[in-house]
Amino acid sequence: MATKRFGKYGGQYVPETVMPVLNELEDAYDKYKDDPQFIADFKRILKEYAGRPSMLYYAEKLTKHYGKAKIFLKREDLLHTGAHKINNALGQAILAKRMGKECIIAETGAGQHGVASATVAALFGFKCKVFMGKVDVERQKLNVFRMKLLGAEVIPVEGGSGTLKDAMNEAIRYWAAHVDDTYYLIGTVAGPAPYPELVRDFQKVIGEEIREQVKEQAGGRVDYLVACVGGGSNAMGTFYEFRNDKDVKKFGVEAAGKGMDTDEHALTLEKGRPGVLHGAYSYLLQDDDGQALEAYSISAGLDYPGVGPEHSYFKDAGIVDYVGISDDEALAAFRRVSELEGVIPAVESSHALAYLEKLMPTTKEDEVVVVCLSGRGDKDVQMVAKVLGEEI
Amino acid sequence: MNRIDSKFQELKAAKKKGLVIFITAGAPDIESTIAAVKMAEANGADAIELGIPFSDPMADGPIIQRSSFEAIKKGMTVKKLIALVKEIRTFTNIPILAMGYLNNLLNYGLNDFFADAKAAGLDGLILPDVPHEESAELRELGDKLDMPIVEFVTPGTVPRRITETCVNAKGFIYCVSVNGVTGVRKIDYGPIGKVAQSVREQSSVPVAVGFGIGSGEAAVEAAAHADAVIVGSAVLKKLLENDMDAAAGIVSEIRTALDKAYN
Numbered sequence: 001m002a003t004k005r006f007g008k009y010g011g012q013y014v015p016e017t018v019m020p021v022l023n024e025l026e027d028a029y030d031k032y033k034d035d036p037q038f039i040a041d042f043k044r045i046l047k048e049y050a051g052r053p054s055m056l057y058y059a060e061k062l063t064k065h066y067g068k069a070k071i072f073l074k075r076e077d078l079l080h081t082g083a084h085k086i087n088n089a090l091g092q093a094i095l096a097k098r099m100g101k102e103c104i105i106a107e108t109g110a111g112q113h114g115v116a117s118a119t120v121a122a123l124f125g126f127k128c129k130v131f132m133g134k135v136d137v138e139r140q141k142l143n144v145f146r147m148k149l150l151g152a153e154v155i156p157v158e159g160g161s162g163t164l165k166d167a168m169n170e171a172i173r174y175w176a177a178h179v180d181d182t183y184y185l186i187g188t189v190a191g192p193a194p195y196p197e198l199v200r201d202f203q204k205v206i207g208e209e210i211r212e213q214v215k216e217q218a219g220g221r222v223d224y225l226v227a228c229v230g231g232g233s234n235a236m237g238t239f240y241e242f243r244n245d246k247d248v249k250k251f252g253v254e255a256a257g258k259g260m261d262t263d264e265h266a267l268t269l270e271k272g273r274p275g276v277l278h279g280a281y282s283y284l285l286q287d288d289d290g291q292a293l294e295a296y297s298i299s300a301g302l303d304y305p306g307v308g309p310e311h312s313y314f315k316d317a318g319i320v321d322y323v324g325i326s327d328d329e330a331l332a333a334f335r336r337v338s339e340l341e342g343v344i345p346a347v348e349s350s351h352a353l354a355y356l357e358k359l360m361p362t363t364k365e366d367e368v369v370v371v372c373l374s375g376r377g378d379k380d381v382q383m384v385a386k387v388l389g390e391e392i
Numbered sequence: 393m394n395r396i397d398s399k400f401q402e403l404k405a406a407k408k409k410g411l412v413i414f415i416t417a418g419a420p421d422i423e424s425t426i427a428a429v430k431m432a433e434a435n436g437a438d439a440i441e442l443g444i445p446f447s448d449p450m451a452d453g454p455i456i457q458r459s460s461f462e463a464i465k466k467g468m469t470v471k472k473l474i475a476l477v478k479e480i481r482t483f484t485n486i487p488i489l490a491m492g493y494l495n496n497l498l499n500y501g502l503n504d505f506f507a508d509a510k511a512a513g514l515d516g517l518i519l520p521d522v523p524h525e526e527s528a529e530l531r532e533l534g535d536k537l538d539m540p541i542v543e544f545v546t547p548g549t550v551p552r553r554i555t556e557t558c559v560n561a562k563g564f565i566y567c568v569s570v571n572g573v574t575g576v577r578k579i580d581y582g583p584i585g586k587v588a589q590s591v592r593e594q595s596s597v598p599v600a601v602g603f604g605i606g607s608g609e610a611a612v613e614a615a616a617h618a619d620a621v622i623v624g625s626a627v628l629k630k631l632l633e634n635d636m637d638a639a640a641g642i643v644s645e646i647r648t649a650l651d652k653a654y655n
Contacts, residue, residue: 013494013521015451016544017571019553159457165448172450177572179548276495276521277448289469290499291447 004193007316009309012192014279018172021179026194028099033201038094042202045090049123050080052087052205056213056370061340066356069363070218073343073373074210076234081116083346083375084203084234085187089116091202093124096183103127103182107171109136109164109230110300110348111143112375113187118152126183128152131171134162136300143379161294164304168278188231189308192279196308203237210370211241218368224359225250227372228351229322230266230302232311234374243319251359252311253351255297256324266295268307269315269322282309298327298387301348301375329354334377334384346375347384394538395487395515396563399438400598400619409650410620411436411611412600413627413643414491416443416459417476418468420632425476428631431640433486436647440480441518441622444473444492451520453575455625459632470500474512481513489542489563491518506533516540516563524557531560542566545591547583554587558595565591566622569603569614575625576606585617606642608649615650 004010012022032038046052055075063071076084096104104126108114114130121128130147134156137144147154160166168191175184189199207225214222225242227235229252242248257265265271268283275284277292285293285305297303314320325333330347333354338344345353352371363369377384385392393401403410413432417425429440445460445468452460470492477488490509497505497519509517516539522530524543534541540563545554548571557565569584570577581601588599601614602622611621623646630639 011526012523013526014523015520015568016523016549017451017546017568019523019525020546020548020550023550159454160447160461169448169450173453173573176451177570179571273499275498276493278450279521284495286495286499288499289471290496291464292495 003197006196006310006313009280009282009312010193010196011281012279013276013281014172014192015176017176017179021175022192024099028095029194029198032095032098038098041094042091045094046087046205050086050090051078053209054078056210056217058217059341062337065340066360068360068365069223069367069369071356072218072368072370074206074238074370076206076372076374077345077349077376081119082378083112084206084237085113085116086119087205087237088187088199088202088233089113089120089185092185092198093120093126096126096185097124099183101181101183103129103178104185105129105131105171105174105182106185106187107131107164107167108187109167109304110379111136111140111147112301112379114154115143115146115150117185118147118150121152122150129174130154131157131167131174133157133164133167136163136167140300163294165292172278188233189236189310190231190278190280190282190306196280196310199233200236200240200310203233204240206234206237206372207239207241210238214368214370221368222248222370223367224248224363224369226253226352226355226359226369228253228302228348228374229269229307229311230304230348231306232308234372236308236310238372239314239320250320251355252320252322253355254322254324255299255302255351256326257296257298259326260324264296265324266297266303267324268295268305269311270324274312277306280309282312283307283315298330299347299351301346302351323355325351325354329357331384331387343373344377344381345373346377347380349374394540395485396439396489396540399487400564403438403619407655409615409654410438410600411647411650412439412441412620412622413437414441414443414622414624415631416445416456416463416628417473418445418463418466419459420462420634421466422472422476424631426479427636428639429480429484431636432643433484435640435643437486437643438620439487439489441489441491442473442477444470444490444496446493446496449493451573453573453625455629455632456574459628462632470496470505474508477509477514478512487515488513489516489518490514491520493521494519502529502533506537506539510537510539514539516542518542518566520544524553534562544568545587547571547587549587551590554590555594558591561595561597564598564600564620565595567591567599567601567618569601574603577604579604579610581613581617588617608645611646612649612653615654
């Protein structure tokens with residue numbers, strides 16, 4: 001049976017129109033998740049197409065920079081399409097194909113999940129529509145063009161504030177009207193059950209590989225795991241394998257935007273209250289009347305006012321510590337890691353890397369830190385140049 | 393007996409089809425909502441669905457979305473909605489159901505909301521993001537206060553779930569005419585007719601059809617399968633344009649068409 005709740009969080013708060021197709025998805029996932037052929041197909045395509053396992057890289061210069069624990073980077077940025085998003089997109093595409101669906105739809109903020117969805121649509125022969133807030137379409141032109149090159153149709157969403165949460169509303173509306181032939185490929189561990197479980201299962205390979213890789217590269221030791229959290233899929237993928245390892249400290253890094261004490265942030269788990277958005281009960285940034293607020297971050301991949309329900313459970317259960325990193329701190333890490341390691345990280349992942357500033361002084365030399373480098377930063381260079389006041 | 397049940401009894405005795413009019417509370421402002429309720433009743437509405445504006449109305453089409461955003465911008469809140477119901481109760485006994493998304497009620501506090509809304513004179517609730525699987529706690533609270541939680545069936549609802557919905561149904565069962573969101577369009581009422589028929593065989597609770605109905609002709613078609621029809625976007629569009637006469641025209645056209653076809 002599918003997992004509908006993580007503690008009190010999760011559930012299926014969707015219009016009745018969508019329930020039959022959610023039930024269909026639950027049944028399909030129940031049928032295939034332990035099916036050897038399905039698992040073999042997924043593993044093969046992760047290896048041959050996406051490029052897994054992703055490397056665990058010992059960041060020697062970064063380690064020396066802090067002079068404390070050894071720092072390893074889990075290089076999801078080296079995967080095809082440049083981020084961990086491809087893991088989930090491939091898994092769900094195989095499932096959608098098995099279910100006999102012909103069209104996939106997806107929501108996207110920065111465009112990374114949109115690109116991953118457009119990619120798997122090209123590969124598997126699906127028609128693909130990507131819903132994207134009008135504001136995001138404007139500020140992520142490069143990814144919009146990538147999606148078009150891959151044959152997807154990008155649908156700008158005007159409603160609300162024209163960002164990720166509005167794109168998700170519109171994707172759900174479209175889905176409700178096209179349930180017969182359309183598969184909704186949600187990009188993160190949020191949404192109604194079974195999505196949080198299903199996306200987690202397609203991302204948990206990150207943590208499983210870390211477990212194996214540290215055996216050879218770090219004497220089997222891992223003391224700290226750090227990953228950024230927007231909706232929370234790369235963090236869930238990193239942490240899930242270690243959820244019962246109490247001696248592995250896990251840090252989920254949210255975007256503190258212009259600062260913890262301002263109104264412009266995406267600190268859903270630190271400053272939100274539980275509520276229902278996009279089908280699940282989870283922490284939510286909301287006003288005094290229960291209206292979902294716009295989240296803010298310099299990183300378009302982290303500015304979502306909700307979060308995956310299993311993260312809410314992990315927070316309450318004390319399994320993961322959730323912390324905040326501001327725009328400025330993330331940008332400093334973006335430059336630091338570029339200069340020290342020759343790796344330009346995504347501005348999302350830069351939030352996780354920035355947390356090293358706070359974490360490293362508390363560590364010991366014989367300890368091991370693994371940071372999930374969830375995506376590459378090529379998509380961000382234009383934005384960063386603008387912030388730095390440089391013309392390119 | 394609550395106002396919803398007695399209204400449906402009254403309609404049944406008079407062999408009339410019911411007409412439910414949806415109005416987003418506070419769009420474009422509270423005064424016009426009050427005027428709209430009066431207009432709807434004067435032109436033959438049997439019940440009012442009062443929309444609680446939500447920032448992310450995922451079951452709604454462009455008109456109700458726009459009305460929600462406008463109402464929120466103008467400062468509409470759940471608290472003000474309850475006060476509004478109280479005010480409406482000073483001049484009419486028409487059944488009033490609130491239609492909204494769960495988060496606004498969770499945020500208010502479910503126990504408090506039910507108590508305050510009941511005291512103000514609200515009769516029932518319609519929550520499009522709460523399917524049967526998630527409604528147990530709400531139904532329990534509603535049962536205690538005799539405030540029905542109206543549940544949905546759609547053309548795609550499978551027989552097992554139709555049965556589960558019928559077992560606990562109160563007030564009426566909302567038959568969504570078509571897969572998709574709210575908003576006027578041409579609809580084939582055949583598929584929902586079959587579902588409504590199945591509901592009738594399993595429950596004595598009245599059946600109302602909604603989504604897409606914007607004219608007398610459409611209402612008559614939809615009502616063939618139901619005890620009542622629900623009209624939202626068509627009237628609301630006129631209200632947003634501040635055209636009360638045109639809104640009244642639509643309500644009255646639908647009322648007349650229903651009475652002519654089913655008497």
